[in-house]
Amino acid sequence: MSEPRRIPIVDLKAQLERIRPEIDEAIARVLASTAFVFGEDVKALEREFADFCGTTHACAVANGTDALHIALRAHGIGPGDEVVTVANTFIATGEAILLVGAKPVFVDVDAETFTMDPQRLEEAITPRTRLLLPVHLYGHPADMTAIGEVGRRHGLPVLEDAAQAHGAEWRGRRAGALGHAACFSFYPAKNLGAYGDAGMITSSDAEFVARVRQIANHGAGAHQYDNVVLGTNSRLDSLQAAILRVKLRHLERWTEERRSRAAVYSRTLEGASGVTLPREREGARSSWHLYTIRSARRDALQAHLKERGIASAVHYPRPIHLQPSMAGAGGKAGDLPVSEQVSREVLCLPIYPELPDEDVERIAREVRLFVGSD
Numbered sequence: 549m550s551e552p553r554r555i556p557i558v559d560l561k562a563q564l565e566r567i568r569p570e571i572d573e574a575i576a577r578v579l580a581s582t583a584f585v586f587g588e589d590v591k592a593l594e595r596e597f598a599d600f601c602g603t604t605h606a607c608a609v610a611n612g613t614d615a616l617h618i619a620l621r622a623h624g625i626g627p628g629d630e631v632v633t634v635a636n637t638f639i640a641t642g643e644a645i646l647l648v649g650a651k652p653v654f655v656d657v658d659a660e661t662f663t664m665d666p667q668r669l670e671e672a673i674t675p676r677t678r679l680l681l682p683v684h685l686y687g688h689p690a691d692m693t694a695i696g697e698v699g700r701r702h703g704l705p706v707l708e709d710a711a712q713a714h715g716a717e718w719r720g721r722r723a724g725a726l727g728h729a730a731c732f733s734f735y736p737a738k739n740l741g742a743y744g745d746a747g748m749i750t751s752s753d754a755e756f757v758a759r760v761r762q763i764a765n766h767g768a769g770a771h772q773y774d775n776v777v778l779g780t781n782s783r784l785d786s787l788q789a790a791i792l793r794v795k796l797r798h799l800e801r802w803t804e805e806r807r808s809r810a811a812v813y814s815r816t817l818e819g820a821s822g823v824t825l826p827r828e829r830e831g832a833r834s835s836w837h838l839y840t841i842r843s844a845r846r847d848a849l850q851a852h853l854k855e856r857g858i859a860s861a862v863h864y865p866r867p868i869h870l871q872p873s874m875a876g877a878g879g880k881a882g883d884l885p886v887s888e889q890v891s892r893e894v895l896c897l898p899i900y901p902e903l904p905d906e907d908v909e910r911i912a913r914e915v916r917l918f919v920g921s922d
């Protein structure tokens with residue numbers, strides 16, 4: 549009997565095969581122009597991505613971590629300030645806060661969507677709080693209505709960590725336009741991924757985006773060598789911008805394809821004992837960056853899938869308040885019971901537009917076999 553086909557967690561080769569002529573053309577165009585930095589493609593991508601999100605402005609930066617770091621700087625956040633966020637996220641969310649000298653204050657997530665629990669938000673706010681930073685984890689938007697209301701009540705801007713949520717929607721509006729500003733990552737495996745590192749900040753506050761742009765380019769003023777604020781080099785190069793422009797044209801279709809894979813998973817896994825399936829909250833349109841189930845026997849389930857050639861991932865095995873690098877935030881085990889519990893149970897199954905439905909069904913069948921529901 550032949551070995552079953554291996555299923556990777558993401559398949560960028562399959563994606564490239566679908567769009568190779570367009571990518572080749574875009575790369576050739578940038579090479580011919582030799583405008584490798586600050587080219588027309590960067591400007592065009594900023595316009596097109598802002599339009600896609602529904603904001604008036606966007607500024608491209610070198611990666612998603614820089615997007616967060618620079619957005620916090622552009623908000624004037626620094627030592628003595630607190631930023632309320634979640635621990636059930638990639639380390640960059642917390643890093644950016646500590647890197648500007650502020651303190652991350654972590655609130656727990658709701659167990660159903662793995663996103664910031666607005667019920668717990670109020671108790672985390674102190675006179676030092678300057679900003680709320682929810683994360684649309686796995687592509688599921690946080691409850692931006694409730695979070696926005698708390699923000700308004702306390703005069704706090706909301707910055708979205710939308711690194712995993714390109715094309716996600718909350719009550720008919722896209723991630724990127726749900727708070728005062730938003731930060732995106734275009735890391736290659738993201739729903740909209742570059743062929744290297746890339747990031748973006750979106751907002752409809754023109755002055756804020758002007759500050760972002762200045763910080764991302766050495767704090768330059770009207771003239772290149774007129775460095776008026778402390779900045780950095782966080783430019784996006786034209787090759788990445790040209791590649792992202794090609795992919796942006798396909799993003800909506802790819803999101804629909806992800807959504808249909810998620811529906812197949814949910815249909816096939818419905819009722820499997822001992823497995824909790826991800827749900828879309830009413831009003832949410834997830835971009836299904838990851839399809840993440842929960843199981844008390846997560847590690848054994850992952851090993852079972854691996855033996856059958858099926859890759860899976862744990863995002864994330866440790867909530868970031870318990871990471872040694874976040875010690876400055878003073879978190880300890882037991883602070884965030886839901887985040888800590890889900891980090892022991894989450895398992896992300898392969899989901900990408902090119903994943904055949906038969907593979908989704910095969911993965912779901914193996915999950916059911918493992919939990920003994922078949």
Ligand SMILES: Cc1ncc(COP(=O)(O)O)c(C=O)c1O
Nearest residue numbers: 611612613638640711733734735
């Ligand atoms: C939730 C979240 N925030 C921030 C980042 C940082 O983005 P980047 O890897 O582009 O620096 C990522 C991506 O890795 C992420 O998933």
